[in-house]
Each structure stands twice: as structure tokens, then as C-alpha cells.
Amino acid sequence: MEDEVDRLVAAWRRERPDLDVEPLEVLSRVSRLARHLDRARRLAFSEHNLEPWEFDVLTSLRRAGAPYQLSPGQLLTQTLVTSGTMTNRIDRLAKKDLVERLPDPSDRRGVLVRLTPEGRDRADQALAGLLAQERAILAELSRGQRGELAALLRRLTAPFDNIPG
Structure with missing residues (x-):
């Protein structure tokens, strides 16, 4: 299954083969997911004024x-x-x-x-x-996949949560 990030990464690999664009494969998806989550949150909250x-x-x-x-x-x-x-x-x-x-x-x-x-x-x-x-x-993820994803994201975000100030 291909998504918009796959197309974006392929274009950058074609246009800038000198750069390692692998981080885009993860973080562009996180960014896109955050936008979808923001919309879902706003909808859920607006339904309750x-x-x-x-x-x-x-x-x-x-x-x-x-x-x-x-x-x-x-x-x-x-x-x-x-x-x-x-x-x-x-x-x-x-x-x-x-x-x-x-x-x-x-x-x-x-x-x-x-x-x-x-x-x-x-x-x-x-x-x-x-x-x-x-x-x-x-919904597309199993319970085990959700747990695995949560653990991986925790590993990435924990250092930011523990920064003083």
C-alpha cells in the first residue's frame, strides 16, 4: 500500500540522491498523522462546545x-x-x-x-x-501493533518530556 509520503520520498530520492531522506519516511507520517489527529480532536471537542x-x-x-x-x-x-x-x-x-x-x-x-x-x-x-x-x-492496527507503536513513540518522545524548563 503506497501513501503520499512514499511519493514524496521517491521524488526527493530522484531529485536529491545525495541526501539520505529516510527520516522523512517516519517523521513525515508522524506529522501527517498529527494533522489528522488535530482535526479529530477539534471535531470531538466542538461536538461538546x-x-x-x-x-x-x-x-x-x-x-x-x-x-x-x-x-x-x-x-x-x-x-x-x-x-x-x-x-x-x-x-x-x-x-x-x-x-x-x-x-x-x-x-x-x-x-x-x-x-x-x-x-x-x-x-x-x-x-x-x-x-x-x-x-x-x-482501527487498522491490531492491539499488539498499537502497543508496539506506543512503545516506539515513547522511546522517541521521552527525552523531550524530561528536558528541564
């Missing part, structure tokens, strides 16, 4: 477990945005009644961000929709 960034914040809180709350600093760490961006996001989610701010009992100057019941429901529904989209993307 969520933007991707809203899903990221809501699911960070949902994964925290009951009572589904984190400090803004913890949310920053999980979503990799600036404090100003996070403040804006929390404000916007609070206006939609998807999160609420509460005083932090361990720090009288601090606040906690808690998922509302509506926020929890929307996060759960959007996650189910996302997983259905992702299952469709992976």
Missing part, C-alpha cells in the same frame, strides 16, 4: 480526582502555558460555569480551581468522543 484549550484545563482537573481541583500553578505545569494565559483561561471557564475559584485552605492568599458538575460532565463527554475518534484512527 469546547475549544481544545478548554478540554485541556477541564481534563487536567478531572484527572486530579475528587474533589477535582488544582491550584493555578499546578494547572500551569500540566498545560504548559504562561500564568497570564492560565488566568485568562480560568476566567473564561468560570464565566461558562465550568470551573469555580475557591480559597485555598492551606494558603490564605491562594486559590484553588475546581471543576463544576457541568464542567465534569462536559469533560467526560468530550473525552468519550475523543477516544471514539482516536479508535477510528487506529
